[in-house]
Amino acid sequence: MKRDLGRGGIVVHPYRGYGSRQEVFVMGRVFRQAALGRAIPHHGVLRDVADVVRRIARHGVAxxxxxxxxxANRTTATTDRDGFFDIHLPLQTPLPQGLSWHQAELQVSQGDDRMHCHAEVYIPPPETDLLVISDIDDTVMYTGVADRLRMLYRLFVQKAHQRTAFPGVAALYRALHVGADGEARRPILYVSRGPWSIYEMLEAFFQLNCIPVGPILFLREWGLSWRRPWPRRAEDHKHDLITRMLTMMEDLPCVLIGDSGQHDPEVYTRIVKEHPGRVKAIYIRRVDRRPDRERAIERLREEIAHSDCELVLAADSAAMAAHAHAKGLIAQHDLVEVHQACVDEG
Structure with missing residues (x-):
């Protein structure tokens, strides 16, 4: 991130990119940020409040x-009305072999000013055998999306070290990342209902909790305003994003992880029907224990019972790990580690 050092002005923030051996995608935002002011201390409540206000009040530069x-591959893009850029770069010249993370160079021109920064891009190695796509909110990190006011507080105000990861999550995702042989280096793509403005916090959260890093893909920009104080509806965006990932990754099978509180079971079941044979398992963390919701998920499980994909409504990370081990997706010692982590962190 090309930071403003508290002085305000134009800021360039590229997000982690992803791709295949044929193409890559990189997103980011160019925005104008208010100055913090020299009177505000570097630490403390006033600084926290100022940081929150600046994140919410960012104005994209179109x-x-x-x-x-x-x-040797190059292309150009232009920011949209909210300041976002979405780069699609076909790889006509092959990249170095043996690397999963690559560095894209970005040159940003605003008037007479030119800024240089880079974005990390993940490309799965040729031997990759599985793609993992996971929700974040109430799947990896406790958010409480059912309570909107508390959700907004947790999204915008709480810092990374104040966030709570579900017990065993880090161990489970590490196990899925390395696979049964310990060398798989599978890509993990994360999806959030939250806005782009909390990207930095999520990066810090993943590092603090030792959760395998990957491109963090958000569903949408919220487009909040005084006239529209709640996020716009975006029920189809997760479906479209996963479809895009499956198309790009060609025949690579995947595992989908979500929670029972929102629309994850419905979206994932639809994906199974539309892409026969691609989804090897659906893991749904049980966060909503209403009988009617559990019956609805059971009906979804029955709808795909004829396929080779099983929908698992799991009480915790250990239950997901047990199924993943039975399917040959993770190693025995990693299964034990996930169970122990659930005990230690629960």
Whole structure:
């Protein structure tokens, strides 16, 4: 991130990218940020409040030219009305073999000013055998999306070290990342209902909790305003994003992880029907224990019973790990580690 050091002004923030050996995608935002003011201390409540206000009050800068290069491959994009750029870069020149993370160079032009930064891009190695796509909210990290006011507080105000990861999550995702042989280096793509403005917090949260890093893909920009104080509905965006991932990754099978509190079971079941044979398992964390909700999920399980994908409504990370081990997706010693982590962190 090209930071403003508290002085305000134009800020460039690229997000982690993803891709295949044929193409890559990189998103980011160019926005104008208010100055903190020299009177505000570097630490304390006032600084926390100022940081929250600045994140919420960011104004995207439209029409900014972004030049991207990855190896010998180059393209350009222009920011939209909210300041976001979405770069699609076909790889006509192959990238170095043996690397999963690559560095895309970005040149951003705003008037007479030119800023340079880079974005990390993950490309799965050729031997990758599985793609993992996971929700974040109430799946990896406790958010409480059912209570909107508390959700907004947790999203915008709580810092990374104040967030709570579900017991065993880090161990489970590490096990899925390395696979049964310990060398798989499977890509894990994370999806959140939250806005782009909490990206930095989520990166810190993943690092603090030792959760395998991956491109963090948000569903949408919230588009909040005084006239529209709640996020816009975006029920189809997760479906479209997963479809895009499956199309890009060609025949690579996947595992989908979500929670029972929102629409994850419905979206994932639809994906199974539309992409026969691609989804090997659906893991749904039980966060909503209403009988009618559990019956609805049971009906979804029955709808895909004829396929080779099983929908698992899991009480905890240990239950997900047990099924993953039975399917040959993780190693025995990793299964034991996930069970122990659930005990230690629960």
């Amino acid at each position: 029409g900014v030219r972004v030049e991207a290069s990855l190896g």
